[in-house]
Amino acid sequence: MKRATRRDILKYGAATGLAAGLANLPGAARAEGKLKVGAVYVSPVSEIGWTKQHSLGIEAIRAEFGDDAEITVIDSIFRPQDAERVFRQLAGAGNDLIFGTSFSHGTPMQKVAPRFPKTAFEHCSGIKHLKNLGTFEAKYFEGTYVAGVAAGHVSKSAKIGFIGGFPIPDIVGPANALLRGAQSVNPDITCNVIFLNSWFDPGKEKEAAKTLIAQGCDVICSMTDTATGVQVAGENDAWSIGYASDMAPFGNGKHLTAFTLNWVPVYLQAARDTANGTWTSNERWLGLADDVIQMSPYNDDLPPEATAAAEKARAEIIAGTLHPFGGELKDQSGALRVETGQSLSDGGIRSIDWFVEGMIGKLG
Amino acid sequence: MDLFVSMFAATIVAATPLIFAALGELVVEKSGVLNLGIEGMMLVGAAFGVWAHFAGLPMTVALAAAVLAGAASSLLFGVLALTFMTNQYAAGLALAIFGTGVSAFIGRGFGSTPVDAIQPVHLPGLSDIPVIGEMFFQYDPLVYLSFVLFGIVSWFLYRTKAGLALRAIGESPDSAHAIGYEVIRIRYMAVMFGGAMAGLGGAYLSLVYTPLWVENMTAGRGWIALALVVFAAWRPIRVVLGAWLFGGMTILQLQGQAIGLNVPSELLSALPYLATIAVLVLISRNRQAMALDFPISLARPFRPKG
Numbered sequence: 001m002k003r004a005t006r007r008d009i010l011k012y013g014a015a016t017g018l019a020a021g022l023a024n025l026p027g028a029a030r031a032e033g034k035l036k037v038g039a040v041y042v043s044p045v046s047e048i049g050w051t052k053q054h055s056l057g058i059e060a061i062r063a064e065f066g067d068d069a070e071i072t073v074i075d076s077i078f079r080p081q082d083a084e085r086v087f088r089q090l091a092g093a094g095n096d097l098i099f100g101t102s103f104s105h106g107t108p109m110q111k112v113a114p115r116f117p118k119t120a121f122e123h124c125s126g127i128k129h130l131k132n133l134g135t136f137e138a139k140y141f142e143g144t145y146v147a148g149v150a151a152g153h154v155s156k157s158a159k160i161g162f163i164g165g166f167p168i169p170d171i172v173g174p175a176n177a178l179l180r181g182a183q184s185v186n187p188d189i190t191c192n193v194i195f196l197n198s199w200f201d202p203g204k205e206k207e208a209a210k211t212l213i214a215q216g217c218d219v220i221c222s223m224t225d226t227a228t229g230v231q232v233a234g235e236n237d238a239w240s241i242g243y244a245s246d247m248a249p250f251g252n253g254k255h256l257t258a259f260t261l262n263w264v265p266v267y268l269q270a271a272r273d274t275a276n277g278t279w280t281s282n283e284r285w286l287g288l289a290d291d292v293i294q295m296s297p298y299n300d301d302l303p304p305e306a307t308a309a310a311e312k313a314r315a316e317i318i319a320g321t322l323h324p325f326g327g328e329l330k331d332q333s334g335a336l337r338v339e340t341g342q343s344l345s346d347g348g349i350r351s352i353d354w355f356v357e358g359m360i361g362k363l364g
Numbered sequence: 365m366d367l368f369v370s371m372f373a374a375t376i377v378a379a380t381p382l383i384f385a386a387l388g389e390l391v392v393e394k395s396g397v398l399n400l401g402i403e404g405m406m407l408v409g410a411a412f413g414v415w416a417h418f419a420g421l422p423m424t425v426a427l428a429a430a431v432l433a434g435a436a437s438s439l440l441f442g443v444l445a446l447t448f449m450t451n452q453y454a455a456g457l458a459l460a461i462f463g464t465g466v467s468a469f470i471g472r473g474f475g476s477t478p479v480d481a482i483q484p485v486h487l488p489g490l491s492d493i494p495v496i497g498e499m500f501f502q503y504d505p506l507v508y509l510s511f512v513l514f515g516i517v518s519w520f521l522y523r524t525k526a527g528l529a530l531r532a533i534g535e536s537p538d539s540a541h542a543i544g545y546e547v548i549r550i551r552y553m554a555v556m557f558g559g560a561m562a563g564l565g566g567a568y569l570s571l572v573y574t575p576l577w578v579e580n581m582t583a584g585r586g587w588i589a590l591a592l593v594v595f596a597a598w599r600p601i602r603v604v605l606g607a608w609l610f611g612g613m614t615i616l617q618l619q620g621q622a623i624g625l626n627v628p629s630e631l632l633s634a635l636p637y638l639a640t641i642a643v644l645v646l647i648s649r650n651r652q653a654m655a656l657d658f659p660i661s662l663a664r665p666f667r668p669k670g
Contacts, residue, residue: 044468044579047476076468161622167629194621197633201583202574203381204614207374211618214370226581228574231478250478250576360624 034070035275037061038090039099040083041075048245049225051075053260054101054124057267064268065275077105084108091116097274099267100124109133120279122270124263125170127350129283136266139287140170140243141177141349142317143259144221145324146288146295147241148181149313150256151219153306154239155182158189160219161212163229165199167363169352171223176356177324178221178241181313183358192217193361202228213238219256230255239299246296257310258296265291285346289318325349330357369498371615376507379604379611381406381565381573381582383510385589386596386603387517388561393593394521395554396534396661400456401441402562403586404463409434409563410570411467414474414577423482427506427567434563435556437463442555446548449665464580474577481575482506504572506564513561518600530554534659537666547666562586595644598657602644610640 037058045055055073062071072090077083083105090098091112100109100123113121113133126135151160160182164171179191192215194208209220209232221241222229227250233240234252242248242258266286273279286292295314298307316322325344329337332355338344344352355363385402392399412433416426437459444455482504485491490501521527530550533540537547569585570577588610596602613636620632648654 044472046579047473049475049578192622192624194618195629195633197630198583200578200580202576202578202581203378203569203583203585204618206574207378207615208618208622210370210374211615211622214367214619215622226574226578227478227576231574231576249476361621362624362626362628 034068035065036070036095037097038072038095040077040086040105042078042102044075050244053244054263057263060264060268061271080104080108084111087112091119097270120274129281132281134281136284138261138292139285140174141324142287143293144174144178145181146310146314147257147259148178149184150306150310152182152185152189153303155189155219157216157218158186159217160191161217162191162193163205163208163222163224164195165224166197167195169350173349173352174223179356179358180324190358190360193359200225202226205229206232209233255299257298260294260296262292262294288314332357332359369495372499374615375608375612378614379607380507380510381568381585382589382607383604384565385562385586386592386607387513388558389589389593390598390600390603392554392558393662394534394659395530395551396537396659397551397555398452398663399441399555399558400453401459401463402589403582404460405434405437405559405562406566406582406586407467408437408463409566410581411470413567414479414570415470417479418474426571430563430567431560435560438555438559442552446551452663468579471577479571479575482572506568506572514600514604534661537661541668597648597654606640606644609643610636613639
């Protein structure tokens with residue numbers, strides 16, 4: 001066996017250094033011509049829900065790139081301490097583009113990204129973006145507003161109910177917008193809110209839905225990761241609004257519509273840009289106009305004017321002529337927050353920690 | 365009044381899976397074995413129940429499948445902890461994690477279809493009585509089964525010779541062994557009973573309570589059942605009361621949120637835990653009485669001598 005001489009080490013060392021230097025040049029990242037993509041999910045891919053919608057994005061990349069893409073998916077990674085190891089592994093394995101799909105992936109991605117400057121990182125629901133860490137998030141409130149318009153037409157008790165995971169802006173905003181949509185039809189409508197203080201607990205969600213129905217709510221919007229709220233509403237002859245995926249099969253014929261998440265455009269764009277060497281880190285906040293928020297088919301039993309009004313609101317939001325948080329906007333206590341003719345700023349929406357007038361429930 | 369009645373009924377139902385799982389664990393712990401794997405066994409039961417249901421089997425068979433699956437998964441723990449005398453804490457935790465994974469595997473493909481839930485039974489006459497009928501006679505058969513099982517477990521533990529033997533094994537396996545009881549065999553049976561009950565509790569979730577399958581759908585109920593046994597100081601009646609208290613407080617806090625009570629939801633969400641701990645600690649504060657019910661050999665492996 002030949003022993004490595006000092007000359008060899010110098011020779012190979014220089015070559016390695018040269019290769020490393022070359023690899024740092026833009027566009028040279030993909031030496032083998034294959035796009036390597038990694039994705040980290042918080043749960044296994046089931047048939048509906050949050051992770052399913054992300055997996056559709058990955059599937060779209062697979063479909064478009066075929067054999068030109070090598071895709072690694074790792075699921076059931078929720079806790080940040082596990083996630084950091086996984087992201088480092090994926091980056092170390094030479095993936096060109098890595099997706100994180102949960103807020104809890106944020107800190108680990110922020111730690112790992114700077115160490116792999118050639119790798120493109122994309123973080124869903126992230127708030128901090130770096131040179132090679134882009135973030136994308138959906139305007140859920142646009143979806144709940146449109147659903148709220150439909151709800152306003154069908155609610156006979158003028159009471160609707162909302163179930164959320166935690167009282168954070170990404171949940172409080174959609175809850176507010178749901179009521180704003182309903183109030184655009186009937187200004188007297190109120191909305192009872194229950195937070196489970198858990199992302200995931202079907203049993204508690206069931207009790208929450210039953211409680212809201214017992215309070216007289218006849219439309220239930222459940223922004224959690226299971227179909228339980230939709231199911232309980234259907235059993236009790238109340239309308240329901242689904243989230244993330246179309247939940248009509250669970251609604252017992254009472255599923256009004258769902259605001260679904262379509263990440264496909266985001267995933268495809270990131271993959272194409274990475275393949276072309278033109279990827280840059282961006283902060284994106286996408287809604288109805290970007291096709292990232294979609295409305296699932298409206299219930300056939302809806303009165304035609306309800307469907308028409310919801311579709312009109314959708315078109316106006318896309319056109320920019322209607323803003324779910326447009327003035328005049330008062331908070332729960334009746335204090336004026338936004339004047340007529342103005343609308344709540346993006347920053348104001350992303351950090352919203354107050355309820356609009358007509359909400360019943362207590363925040364923090 | 366209507367509100368009270370509906371909350372009462374909701375409490376009984378919400379507590380039922382906890383009662384199944386906790387009664388099972390109570391028997392296991394009374395035999396001197398600590399099985400921390402309840403969460404995993406419940407999930408296995410929930411998944412196999414749904415699997416059998418979607419395979420077109422009748423509900424009774426689906427429930428039986430869940431019970432068998434729960435018992436079978438507990439055997440894994442049994443072999444590790446009883447035959448090979450590994451650390452019971454570690455073996456139980458392994459079962460909890462293993463069960464979560466297996467159930468997710470079994471449940472693949474079932475997530476997009478609702479389950480035709482087992483419906484409440486209507487007892488002619490009784491169910492129609494106002495208030496009383498609604499409070500006591502409008503449940504699904506499994507709720508009544510939980511009452512029956514509570515009766516059977518209490519009677520077995522404190523009124524039968526076999527129950528006495530089981531408790532003796534939990535106190536002093538060596539003495540029980542010396543007078544001829546097969547400690548390991550009886551412990552195996554207790555562990556399997558615990559697994560079967562956890563499986564039943566899991567199936568109650570997936571076939572009755574929230575009739576659908578989602579990974580991890582127990583959402584920590586196995587751990588709550590485990591805690592209930594300890595806080596109830598190993599007494600069946602307190603296990604049932606504790607489960608009702610926990611269920612009742614959960615429903616009460618949701619009501620509080622829905623009517624817009626001026627308290628942060630985070631605090632309200634913590635109420636069931638705080639209240640259950642407070643009450644059960646209060647009723648178990650007599651240390652001497654506590655010591656009578658505590659299985660002294662809990663979690664100690666038994667090796668027959670000679």
